[in-house]
Amino acid sequence: MKLWQKASLLCGSVLLAVVAACSAILLSYARGTMLDLAEDQTLERAEDLASSFQSMTSYYLLDADTEAVRDSLVRYCFERFAGADGVLMLDGEVICTRQTLDPSGALPASELAAGTQVVPMRDGDRDMLAGGCGAFVGGREYAVYAIRDVTAIRQSARTMAGAFVLVSLLGILAGTALLTALMRRSTRSLRELAAAARRIAGGEYGCRADVTVRDETGELAADFNTMAAAVQSRVDELEDTAARQALFIGGVTHEFKTPLTSMLLHTELLRSANMTEAERDRSLALIEDQARWLERLTQTLLKLLTLRQDIPMEDTPLPELLADVRAAAEPALTARGVALHVSCAGGTARVNRDLMRSLLVNLTDNAAKSYDPGTAGAAVWLTARDGAIEVLDRGRGIPPEALPHIFEPFYMADKSRSKKQGGSGLGLALVKAIADAHGAKIEVVSAPGAGTSVRVLLPLQNDYNELIDSPPSPGP
Amino acid sequence: MKNRILIVEDDPGIAGAVALNMQFVGYDYALFDDGRAAAESLAGDHAYDLALLDIMLPGMDGFELFGYMEKYGIPVIYMTAKTDSASEIRGLRDGAEDYIVKPFDVLTLMVRIEKVLRRTGRLNTVFRVRDVEVNSETRTVTKGGQPVDLQPMEFDVLLLLLRYKNLTVSREQFLSEIWGCDFLGETRAIDMKIAGLRKKLDLGDAIKSIPKRGYRLEDR
Numbered sequence: 001m002k003l004w005q006k007a008s009l010l011c012g013s014v015l016l017a018v019v020a021a022c023s024a025i026l027l028s029y030a031r032g033t034m035l036d037l038a039e040d041q042t043l044e045r046a047e048d049l050a051s052s053f054q055s056m057t058s059y060y061l062l063d064a065d066t067e068a069v070r071d072s073l074v075r076y077c078f079e080r081f082a083g084a085d086g087v088l089m090l091d092g093e094v095i096c097t098r099q100t101l102d103p104s105g106a107l108p109a110s111e112l113a114a115g116t117q118v119v120p121m122r123d124g125d126r127d128m129l130a131g132g133c134g135a136f137v138g139g140r141e142y143a144v145y146a147i148r149d150v151t152a153i154r155q156s157a158r159t160m161a162g163a164f165v166l167v168s169l170l171g172i173l174a175g176t177a178l179l180t181a182l183m184r185r186s187t188r189s190l191r192e193l194a195a196a197a198r199r200i201a202g203g204e205y206g207c208r209a210d211v212t213v214r215d216e217t218g219e220l221a222a223d224f225n226t227m228a229a230a231v232q233s234r235v236d237e238l239e240d241t242a243a244r245q246a247l248f249i250g251g252v253t254h255e256f257k258t259p260l261t262s263m264l265l266h267t268e269l270l271r272s273a274n275m276t277e278a279e280r281d282r283s284l285a286l287i288e289d290q291a292r293w294l295e296r297l298t299q300t301l302l303k304l305l306t307l308r309q310d311i312p313m314e315d316t317p318l319p320e321l322l323a324d325v326r327a328a329a330e331p332a333l334t335a336r337g338v339a340l341h342v343s344c345a346g347g348t349a350r351v352n353r354d355l356m357r358s359l360l361v362n363l364t365d366n367a368a369k370s371y372d373p374g375t376a377g378a379a380v381w382l383t384a385r386d387g388a389i390e391v392l393d394r395g396r397g398i399p400p401e402a403l404p405h406i407f408e409p410f411y412m413a414d415k416s417r418s419k420k421q422g423g424s425g426l427g428l429a430l431v432k433a434i435a436d437a438h439g440a441k442i443e444v445v446s447a448p449g450a451g452t453s454v455r456v457l458l459p460l461q462n463d464y465n466e467l468i469d470s471p472p473s474p475g476p
Numbered sequence: 477m478k479n480r481i482l483i484v485e486d487d488p489g490i491a492g493a494v495a496l497n498m499q500f501v502g503y504d505y506a507l508f509d510d511g512r513a514a515a516e517s518l519a520g521d522h523a524y525d526l527a528l529l530d531i532m533l534p535g536m537d538g539f540e541l542f543g544y545m546e547k548y549g550i551p552v553i554y555m556t557a558k559t560d561s562a563s564e565i566r567g568l569r570d571g572a573e574d575y576i577v578k579p580f581d582v583l584t585l586m587v588r589i590e591k592v593l594r595r596t597g598r599l600n601t602v603f604r605v606r607d608v609e610v611n612s613e614t615r616t617v618t619k620g621g622q623p624v625d626l627q628p629m630e631f632d633v634l635l636l637l638l639r640y641k642n643l644t645v646s647r648e649q650f651l652s653e654i655w656g657c658d659f660l661g662e663t664r665a666i667d668m669k670i671a672g673l674r675k676k677l678d679l680g681d682a683i684k685s686i687p688k689r690g691y692r693l694e695d696r
Contacts, residue, residue: 254532257557261579262489268582269493272644273500274684274694283496286489 003190004183012176019168027164031157038150039118042131045085045146046116050133052081053088053144057137070138071095078144087130087145099147126151189217193224205232251410255297255425259290300426303358304409307433311352318384319344324357325382329364338368339379347384349458351438359434362427363391363454370395370452387458394451403446407432479593479600480504482527484514484541485555486534490578494528494555497582500642502603502695503589511536515544522548525598526573526589531556542570551596553588555580586640603638605695608677610638619677626676629654633669637683637693646690666691 057077061070075096078088088096121128127150135142189211196209208228211221266283269275275283322344333340349356364380370393371378381392398406405411410425435442439459446452481498485491486509498505506524508514512535527550531538538554545552552571557578573592576585593599601613607620612635617624626634632654636645647663655665670691674680684692 254557257578258487258490261557262487262493264579265490265493265497265582269496269500272582272686272689272692273496274642274692274696275496279496282492286492290489 002187004180004187007183008176008180011179012172015172015175016168019172023161023164023168027157027161030160031153034153034157035150038129038148038153039131042129042146042148043116043118043133044131045148046131046133046144049081049086049146050135050142050144053078053142054135054137056080061138063138074137074142082144085147087147089143089145090140120150121147127154186213186215186217189213189221193217193221196224196228200228200231205235248409251425252301255410256294259294263287263290297426300430304426304430304433307355307430307437311355311437313350313352313438315348315350316353316356317346317348318389319346321349321351321353321356321360322382322384322389324353325360325364328357329361329368332365333368333380336368336371337374337378338371339377340364340382341379342382344384351458355434355437359431359456360389360391362431363456366427367391367393367395367452367454370397372396388455389458390453390455392451392453397448397450397452398444398446399448403444406444407442478502478504479525479598480506480523481589482506482508482514482524482550484508484511484527484533484538485530486510486532487530490530490555493582494585497585497643500696501586501639502641510534511538511541515541518544518548522550524548524550525596526550526592527552528585528589529554539566539570542572546571551592551598553592555585582643590639603635603641605638605641605679605682605693608679610634617677624676627669627672629665630669630672630676633666634673634677637691641693641695644686644690644692649690 057074060073060077065073074088078086078096082088082096082098084098086097087094087099116134117132119130119132121130129148129150131146131148133144135144189209192211193209196207199207205228208225209221211218263286266287270280270283322342326340326342330340360382364382367380368378375395379394381390383390383392402411407428409429411428412425432442435456441457443455443457444452445455481503483491483494483498483505485494485507488509491507491509495505495507506517506521508517511533515536527541527545529538529541529545529552531554533541538556542552551573553574553576554572555576555578573595574588576588590599601611603610603612608624609618610631611617615628615631617626617631617634633650636650636653647666650666651663670683670685674683679693682694684694686692
């Protein structure tokens with residue numbers, strides 16, 4: 001059973017009970033009041049009748065009158081006053097009336113001597129009241145009665161009860177209908193909320209409950225929507241991460257497939273074709289090349305993957321760090337005919353020494369590769385100052401459209417040249433990952449044909465002042 | 477007439493292997509490692525029977541290059557590491573003849589090339605080795621201009637050796653291509669046919685036995 005049905009049914013029942021009880025009390029009170037009034041009026045009439053009869057009869061009656069005279073006088077006088085409702089009794093006998101009703105059975109006349117009495121009676125299907133009063137004439141004790149028909153009162157009470165029931169029922173029906181409508185309206189918000197919850201559970205994370213009422217349901221809906229938004233943003237985040245991971249894995253797969261294809265093709269040729277000695281040597285050298293490249297790619301990948309864990313940091317003097325970089329990078333640069341200029345004002349930075357060295361060697365290497373082989377005066381400047389380490393070259397630069405993508409895994413601005421230089425497409429991705437692990441920012445400024453500046457902004461340290469104390473000098 | 481094939485592949489290892497392969501089995505080829513350079517060269521020379529295109533290429537990607545191939549009516553087989561279905565659908569909907577996913581092997585590539593050449597009616601039907609000429613269409617063989625009578629099986633063995641010239645054809649390959657894959661007979665049958673061919677065509681030293689593997693028709 002729905003909530004609105006339960007609430008309507010319950011409220012309807014309570015309403016019915018209360019209205020019925022109230023109506024019953026009210027009706028019985030009204031009926032009692034009307035009957036009391038009727039009794040009073042009947043009694044008053046009886047007293048009037050008795051007193052008029054008594055005084056008139058006393059006036060006309062003489063002591064000398066015979067019994068016959070007296071009886072007829074008494075009847076005469078009573079009839080003068082009494083209408084259709086009067087009854088005159090003497091010693092329990094009706095002596096004068098126009099009524100068919102005989103109250104004698106119900107009324108012991110002797111008691112009327114003490115006072116008055118009202119007695120309900122029935123005449124066929126009519127309800128009657130008889131009011132009695134004593135009257136003393138000529139030493140005799142008469143009883144005077146007034147009879148009143150109260151059928152109308154009882155009937156009107158019944159009619160009223162009927163009207164009451166009708167009005168009450170209509171009221172209850174209307175009230176219940178109103179309540180039902182209200183409850184349905186209130187619970188409609190709940191139903192909408194439930195529908196929204198089901199849709200979200202079904203995967204429509206963008207779904208929201210459209211509830212505008214400003215009651216508790218509205219508050220619940222607002223909270224629900226807040227929750228749904230939180231869930232959606234988390235799901236979006238997870239999907240985004242999954243998509244990026246899928247992209248990365250796709251990139252890795254692609255990068256593996258090309259050398260693998262090449263190795264497989266050459267192996268097959270070596271096995272089944274009649275090749276010359278020179279062709280054989282070339283194929284073998286190619287396979288070896290590709291295998292070594294795969295090995296390098298695997299190493300870089302491993303570094304990238306393990307970087308996601310916490311890395312230990314230590315306070316490292318910058319001159320030592322840069323000396324490490326020089327030692328690691330210089331042989332390759334010298335072989336290319338590229339000079340390396342290192343300058344450092346001093347200071348320390350809190351870094352992971354191995355990783356930061358790897359980052360800087362990578363950047364230095366990239367900078368050296370930006371020169372065409374044999375370029376005169378080719379040089380890379382490695383400078384630490386103002387809390388940043390800059391790697392600068394005057395090589396070919398990066399095209400503006402490539403600049404936003406250079407840190408993406410497997411992105412190569414010039415694929416064929418990178419490949420020839422043994423680039424995996426992961427170098428800068430690794431640089432970015434290491435910088436992120438240090439909370440460091442990387443700024444790249446480049447102009448095609450003019451060179452590239454890559455600045456690694458180290459996070460603020462306690463001894464940052466020491467770094468900026470070094471005299472700032474204009475850029476090269 | 478040798479079939480002529482355009483290869484556009486930027487990885488020197490793959491390009492080298494494919495080119496070597498073409499050379500062995502007797503296709504002429506032209507090799508480019510840059511999409512744009514390949515497209516521009518077509519204006520001067522577009523007498524190709526087939527193009528093997530990589531998709532991720534410097535200069536111009538394989539899909540774009542396809543437009544040029546279409547213009548000159550050159551059928552295309554894509555060679556790519558892209559396995560996602562989106563690029564496959566795009567490649568084939570654009571009208572490429574076939575699609576081969578890296579890593580692939582030599583035999584697969586050769587079979588695909590042959591299929592496309594046959595479907596487009598460009599497959600070379602005349603093979604030559606020394607003074608022997610074989611026409612796969614008319615199933616005739618001449619030696620020094622004189623017709624030679626070969627058993628049907630001998631002819632099939634010779635044709636297979638010619639199709640994979642300079643490559644080793646394994647006994648399994650002979651069995652599955654000529655005798656049918658459900659043939660459970662002896663490989664002795666192959667040796668008999670080879671012996672017949674060597675004798676009738678005087679190719680004793682050209683048809684080499686490769687121990688434990690099969691036979692190879694050498695022509696270089």
